[in-house]
Amino acid sequence: MKIFIIILLLPVLLYAQFTNDDQDLVKTTFERSFNKRVISNYLNAGGGQKVNAALLSISNSEDTSFIPDIISLQFAKHAEYICFALGQLGSSSISSDYVWSKLHSDDITKFSRYLFEALGKVGSEDDLKKIITLYANFDGPSFPYSGISLAVYQFAFRGIKNESSIRILIDEIDNPITPVESKNDALFALARLGNSEKINDELKRILLLHPSENPDTVKLKQFALMNLRVEKFFPQDKQLFSLLLTATNPLLLIEAAKSLVYYNFNSTDDVLEYLKLLDNGNPNVSVSAAASLKNITLPIGTEDSLKSVISKLILKKNLAANTKGELFLSYTKLFPKSDVTPFLDSIDDRFYYDYLGSNTQDKSSLLFLLRKYEIEENLAEKIDLLSNILNFQESFSQNKNLYEAVINSLSSGFAPLVSIAADGIDSLLIIKDRGKLITIIQRQIAYRKNDPDFMEGIMSLTYLAERIDSSLFTEVIDELNESNLYSIRKFIADKSGQKLKYEKPLQDFNEIWRNAFTYKTANVETEKGNFTIEFLPRYAPVSVGNFCKLAGKGFYNGIEFHRVVPGFVIQCGDPSATGWGGPGYDIISEFSPLPYDIGMVGMASAGKDTEGSQWFVMQGNYPHLNGRYTIFARVTKGMDVVYKIDQDTKIINVTLLP
Numbered sequence: 001m002k003i004f005i006i007i008l009l010l011p012v013l014l015y016a017q018f019t020n021d022d023q024d025l026v027k028t029t030f031e032r033s034f035n036k037r038v039i040s041n042y043l044n045a046g047g048g049q050k051v052n053a054a055l056l057s058i059s060n061s062e063d064t065s066f067i068p069d070i071i072s073l074q075f076a077k078h079a080e081y082i083c084f085a086l087g088q089l090g091s092s093s094i095s096s097d098y099v100w101s102k103l104h105s106d107d108i109t110k111f112s113r114y115l116f117e118a119l120g121k122v123g124s125e126d127d128l129k130k131i132i133t134l135y136a137n138f139d140g141p142s143f144p145y146s147g148i149s150l151a152v153y154q155f156a157f158r159g160i161k162n163e164s165s166i167r168i169l170i171d172e173i174d175n176p177i178t179p180v181e182s183k184n185d186a187l188f189a190l191a192r193l194g195n196s197e198k199i200n201d202e203l204k205r206i207l208l209l210h211p212s213e214n215p216d217t218v219k220l221k222q223f224a225l226m227n228l229r230v231e232k233f234f235p236q237d238k239q240l241f242s243l244l245l246t247a248t249n250p251l252l253l254i255e256a257a258k259s260l261v262y263y264n265f266n267s268t269d270d271v272l273e274y275l276k277l278l279d280n281g282n283p284n285v286s287v288s289a290a291a292s293l294k295n296i297t298l299p300i301g302t303e304d305s306l307k308s309v310i311s312k313l314i315l316k317k318n319l320a321a322n323t324k325g326e327l328f329l330s331y332t333k334l335f336p337k338s339d340v341t342p343f344l345d346s347i348d349d350r351f352y353y354d355y356l357g358s359n360t361q362d363k364s365s366l367l368f369l370l371r372k373y374e375i376e377e378n379l380a381e382k383i384d385l386l387s388n389i390l391n392f393q394e395s396f397s398q399n400k401n402l403y404e405a406v407i408n409s410l411s412s413g414f415a416p417l418v419s420i421a422a423d424g425i426d427s428l429l430i431i432k433d434r435g436k437l438i439t440i441i442q443r444q445i446a447y448r449k450n451d452p453d454f455m456e457g458i459m460s461l462t463y464l465a466e467r468i469d470s471s472l473f474t475e476v477i478d479e480l481n482e483s484n485l486y487s488i489r490k491f492i493a494d495k496s497g498q499k500l501k502y503e504k505p506l507q508d509f510n511e512i513w514r515n516a517f518t519y520k521t522a523n524v525e526t527e528k529g530n531f532t533i534e535f536l537p538r539y540a541p542v543s544v545g546n547f548c549k550l551a552g553k554g555f556y557n558g559i560e561f562h563r564v565v566p567g568f569v570i571q572c573g574d575p576s577a578t579g580w581g582g583p584g585y586d587i588i589s590e591f592s593p594l595p596y597d598i599g600m601v602g603m604a605s606a607g608k609d610t611e612g613s614q615w616f617v618m619q620g621n622y623p624h625l626n627g628r629y630t631i632f633a634r635v636t637k638g639m640d641v642v643y644k645i646d647q648d649t650k651i652i653n654v655t656l657l658p
Helices: 003-013 024-031 036-043 048-057 064-069 076-090 095-102 106-124 126-137 148-157 161-174 179-192 195-207 217-229 238-245 248-261 269-278 283-295 303-314 321-334 349-359 363-375 377-393 400-410 415-424 427-432 434-448 452-467 472-478 487-497 509-516 541-552 638-643
Strands: 521-526 529-535 563-565 569-572 600-603 617-618 631-637 651-657
Touching: 024 036, 024 509, 024 541, 024 631, 036 048, 036 064, 048 064, 048 076, 064 076, 064 095, 064 452, 076 095, 076 106, 095 106, 095 126, 095 303, 106 126, 106 148, 126 148, 126 161, 148 179, 161 179, 161 195, 179 195, 179 217, 195 217, 195 238, 217 248, 238 269, 248 269, 248 283, 248 427, 248 638, 269 283, 269 303, 269 487, 283 321, 283 638, 303 321, 321 349, 349 363, 349 377, 363 377, 363 400, 377 400, 377 415, 400 415, 400 427, 400 434, 427 434, 434 452, 452 487, 452 541, 472 487, 509 541, 521 541, 529 541, 529 638, 541 631, 541 651, 631 638
Parallel strands: none
Antiparallel strands: 521 529, 521 651, 529 631, 563 569, 569 617, 600 617, 600 631
């Protein structure tokens, strides 16, 4: 892992951006005023650090009037940040023409990766066709410039793709001399876009590569397994099957657990070999195996024996609670007519609610959930219950108690209940009492428009208003435009296509700034062990300052990791442990070119400029987050602990170190 850390350190050491001398630039970014005099001073400063800091600020501005200033800069000196800023500002013919001019210059080999990704963000359908032609007309053993798969992915993310662009990804993967970095780009893009069945032989070859902790090899195998999982296929190769089950890298074991279930199991022994993953000491491996088991096709004639084996595993005392619950849900899918009563004392209630919520034709399941929802006081439990109750709308739309549960949730003072009900309500219930829904929305919007903890509830009510009535939607837009909260006005401006009227107030800026460059690292002590994060204020000074401000007050002590997606992220920072809570205010997004690789630490959000206190650590490599979520730190010690953290694991203490 030492090589991995060194590789990550180099860009930070060589290309530091914001410094503690840049308060005026960070302040105008924090305000979202993007003062052109301040930014111009930085762009004309001459030094690489000042110019790149200005480009980072501009990249978060959404102001395309900066484009002429950007393209007038010395490209070779600021290539990565010029391309990033243009890409973040979005579609523009000026930007795409500029990128093409650089792609046709002598600098293409050195900077092609930045240029192609930017073109995917700013270009049109015609630009994609030009890329396809460029690739098709190249006469050589392999395309010599990196980044073309990034362009294809970014175009597709914007809804611009065709069979020829997908063909580029397949060719990049299948070609044996494609560089590793380019192959990784293509593998990830294809996993996100589909059609990976055409490269199954190459995926198998990648997975049989000699085991290594080399980051590139781990990434190749992660993306290969991801493609197989998306395809719901695994090669009929017992050697490969057994090899993956004995992997030592936790990320690869997690990904293997998710994809090996599509292997054609020939015997009970094959299934038992897979089930050994449930005993893995890493809870993220065992819970992945338990949750994925539902997708297995049991060998003919083994149902009774395997039913007995899985039953005993659910009742096993030392099996982790989340693993046990997911195994129970898989059991109910594999053996749908079985009696679940013997397991109810062994599993957490939320898994039982999920089981009942899948029985949408069973009135008794609905009645149980409704009764429980009516008397339950714990918010996290109510969230689980309501999510499952909404599954029954189509089957029991005339049920009075179901209707009242939805209406009462919409009227609730708890944002998650409002949001879940508003997002989940179907057209039958809207038709049932349109007038009452309008009254509830009007009252909630008027009362909650200045509540920072109600942001997601406000968003969901706005979407519901749009579904109900265009005049109601216009009324909601007008009301929310008067909110005191920048994040709500920003959401409304984006939703309605208006230009934002106000700047973000300087709430807590001075305290955040004092903390931005004060500490270098933090030790995060958890119930599973400790890990250390190194702060990156050079890329995200506000996010670092905010985290340190909160940590210094003990905000994170005792908080749970409320969301764990094995192989993807562990997330915490919500005092309510529901995923909907925060510090009572929001801060700005600070996007940068840093990649979301293993160990990077980012800020969770409900949309641009809605970050607060929730943060996450990457367990895998996920480039689709790049430039869309703030990165403010990275793990430098204790990744083994990060892989062991399970949902509900608590933080004991966060210690800031200068």
